[in-house]
Amino acid sequence: MRLVVFDVDGTLIDSQDHITHAMGQAFLAAGLVPLPRARVLSIVGLSLPVAVAELAPEADAATQARIVAVYKDSFMRARLDGHAPLYDGAMACLDRLAGRDDLILAIATGKSRRGLDAMIEAHGLRGRFLSLQTADGHPSKPHPAMIHAALAETGVPAARAVMVGDTSFDMLMARAAGLPGFGVSWGYHPAAALAEAGAARILDDFSALTSAIEEWAA
DSSP, X not given: OEEEEEOOBTTTBOOHHHHHHHHHHHHHHTTOOOOOHHHHHTTBTBOHHHHHHHHOTTSXXXXXXXXXXXXXXXXXXXXXXXXXXXXXXXXXXXXXXXXXXXXXXXXXXXXXXXXXXXXXXXXTOTTSOSEEEOGGGSOOTTSTHHHHHHHHHHTOOGGGEEEEESSHXXXXXXXXXXXXXXXXXXXXXXXXXXXXXXXXXXXXXHHHHHHHHHHHHO
């Protein structure tokens, strides 16, 4: 068996509007000026407290905690209004890979388990992934703990696993865990950043990603 570990935000779902709106609301509530969209998206993939510390390094602990709390509330309300959509081709890719008897699918995401469960339910993805690793129980990416847990849970060695993600944090996490990272160019970090972080391949759409994974698994 081989294991394919997917990131979520920027890889499977296009959540940028939810993320940037929620962070803007959180900064305003903390009395800070909202940051440019590109700056906010640059930290997607990190666990929320780590991301906030990156975005507001001069804020004290209480202010950072306020940003985290308001972000969570705002993001949840945005999710109730409508879930972030899957990228075009994501479902077809997951259907094809899940239909193979030699592949196991997993998730490693900076989202909370509650947020991940809501995404899976909204898009009918229940049962697709054998291992679900979230920010709740692990250090933030690029620490390899989430991948280590997915490998342990599925019984697949690192030599037979691959990480799929859209950020340099995903690629660095894969490298730290001793497995290749396949970067996707439609997410929140540019292809140059993925390459610099050690991406083994960079794919431009889900059709190319599906082919790359099947070539790797052959």
